[in-house]
Amino acid sequence: MAVAVVVLARVRNLFAVIVLSGLYSFLMATVLVALDAVDVAMTEASVGAGISTVLLLGALHLCKSEEAKPVHKPWLPLTVSVVCGLLLVYGSLGLPAFSDPFAPIHTHVVPRYLNEGPKETGVPNVVTAVLASYRGYDTLGETTVVFTAGAGVVALLRRRRSRKEQPK
């Protein structure tokens, strides 16, 4: 993954960048499988590596430029991102250890979901139970967000087309 990221930053060919970001998504999906988050891994593989690669290729076809030229010296953005990264790493030192059963997140509602979820919903996959039932409002909101994003794209691209037709 580190190799993929370094090459991503170095390569100027946009086609290679898109393919590499798809590769990165697949590697991320394997990491998520290793973390036992199979649902997220599936989403990452299908959306991150599949659909978004196709959409980026479509966008690349539209802008017809294979090269991105560096305009500025990278030092200021590099410093900002390195400092932000260090701050985040510093913040993560205060988090409870990975898979610590007594971490606050595991003692609030999680025991109830894990113990009662299969009985209350009859759904063995806890992720689905939480997503669709306990957190149904959130998922409704997410679906609406997806719909709104699609509607926004439709509104933006449609208008351009009609404007293009007007001068004719």
Added chain:
Amino acid sequence: MKRDLILRVVAKVFLPFILVFALYVQFHGDFGPGGGFQAGVIIAAAVVFYALIYGLANARRLVPERVVESMMAAGVLIYAGVGLMGLVLGGNFLDYFVLDRDPVAGQHRGIFWVEVGVAVTVSGVMLKIFYMFADRGRMDE
């Protein structure tokens, strides 16, 4: 890519399996990984695959733009409709326990329809975005 015989045949062979896998992900989401979002993306990916091999015009004939647009809205409406059914049957909004005499079966029914709604909206939006992008670039002409 329209004239490439190998790609055309392979695509024809693969498409049903992709769609069956999407349905598996959709309806097996209760028991294994998966669910509406992933299934919607896989369905959209199948149609995108078809469009890449056979051309955008053929994909448009297979899944017309009007169908895609109404899918975008229909999914959200299905989801909200499940919530409203809960209200009508005397529960709270998005309360699945009232959807059946047996609360657990009601939960099952609610989750099933909610996932259907998510899948419909997601695949509709993904396809619409792809159509829009591909249409502007005229990828296949």
